[in-house]
Amino acid sequence: MTNSAVEIQASTLAGYADASKLRQVNDQDWVLDxxxxxxxxxxxxxxxxxxxxxxxxxxxxxxxxxxxxxxxxxxxxxxxxxxxxxxxxxxxxxxxxxxxxxxxxxxxxxxxxxxxxxxxxxxxxxxxxxxxxxxxxxxxxxxxxxPAQDQHGLGGEDEIVRDALVALGTGREFVPRLFADHDVMPIATRxxxxxxxxxxxxxxxxxxxxxxxxxVVQVGSAAEYEHFHAATFGDYYSRLVDPGLRAAFFRAVGDAAWRRQEEIGHVSSxxxxxxxxxxxx
Ligand SMILES: C[S@@+](CC[C@H](N)C(=O)[O-])C[C@H]1O[C@@H](n2cnc3c(N)ncnc32)[C@H](O)[C@@H]1O
Missing domain, CATH: 3.40.50.150 (Vaccinia Virus protein VP39)
Known part of the structure; x- marks a missing residue:
């Protein structure tokens, strides 16, 4: 099976120059001052x-x-x-x-x-x-x-990933267990x-x-966030799903972020x- 473009991007952490404009690059002058x-x-x-x-x-x-x-x-x-x-x-x-x-x-x-x-x-x-x-x-x-943490230690990017997993069919209450079973430590716990x-x-x-x-992270489309996630977090979270579902997982992350953008005016703060x-x- 050939990997999709976004899976290849995630495995090589490509596209960070563009993706980091959404968050990390904004810290640069603040730090160097x-x-x-x-x-x-x-x-x-x-x-x-x-x-x-x-x-x-x-x-x-x-x-x-x-x-x-x-x-x-x-x-x-x-x-x-x-x-x-x-x-x-x-x-x-x-x-x-x-x-x-x-x-x-x-x-x-x-x-x-x-x-x-x-x-x-x-x-x-x-x-x-x-x-x-x-x-x-x-x-x-x-x-x-x-990021704020819930009682399972999930927060920040973990929440967007949780929404994506739920959209792909995982029960919301099973997500913390899925993280633990795949050895994915929530970023908020880290x-x-x-x-x-x-x-x-x-x-x-x-x-x-x-x-x-x-x-504050804001995006103009679901695809923009999908690529930000792949460039920043690579395949850290995508191993939560079976290989055949990984392209759909990245898409679902983008969609989950876009829903937040439309509902509350940003993806995360x-x-x-x-x-x-x-x-x-
Ligand atoms: C979110 S990026 C931040 C990159 C850059 N410092 C910035 O502010 O844009 C995190 C970076 O840390 C690197 N990294 C993660 N774990 C590391 C480790 N154990 N040793 C060295 N670098 C690591 C990653 O490869 C990645 O380039």
């Missing part, structure tokens, strides 16, 4: 297709080197194309931040945007890594999304609450300040928190 005025070495953790590295390299002439650490080979390849024009100032490395290795890097600016939920429950390893590598008094800027996160951060680092705002963190002592 908190960066030091003249950073020298920037490391971006979970650097995706290199958009934030591109933004810092353009914005900060003081930057001698910007390094992206990323686990997806597809994203690394796309980032390499995007950053080629910066020559030696840009570097990319394959890395899994759930088991980060010691590296010969001393950044005075570290960023990690829209990534932390993927590292649950071993986020501490990344915070320890930052504490070991960042220069004394350096700046670590971290964004975390905080995101710790602000107090829990602060405690983890402060084992290795010091929180200087936090700011928060609402991230949730707080996003920006943590400004430095070294201890």
């Amino acid at each position: 908190q960066a030091p005025a003249e950073p020298h070495v920037h490391v971006d953790l979970g650097s995706g297709i290199g958009q934030l590295l591109e933004a810092t390299l353009e914005r900060f002439p003081s930057l001698q080197r910007a390094v992206g650490l990323e686990q997806s080979k597809y994203r690394l390849r796309e980032a390499a194309g995007r950053l080629q024009r910066f020559g030696d100032r840009a570097r990319l490395r394959h890395a899994d931040m759930r088991s980060p290795e010691r590296m010969d890097l001393s950044p005075d600016l570290v960023t990690m945007t829209s990534v932390l939920h993927w590292l649950y429950p071993v986020e501490q390893r990344t915070f320890t890594w930052v504490g070991q590598h960042m220069t004394q008094g350096g700046t670590f800027l971290l964004t975390t999304y905080h 995101t710790r609450d602000a107090e829990g996160l602060r405690k983890l951060l402060e084992r290795d680092l010091r929180v200087v300040a936090t700011i928060e705002r609402d991230a 949730m707080p996003v928190r920006l943590w400004n963190v430095t070294t201890r002592g």
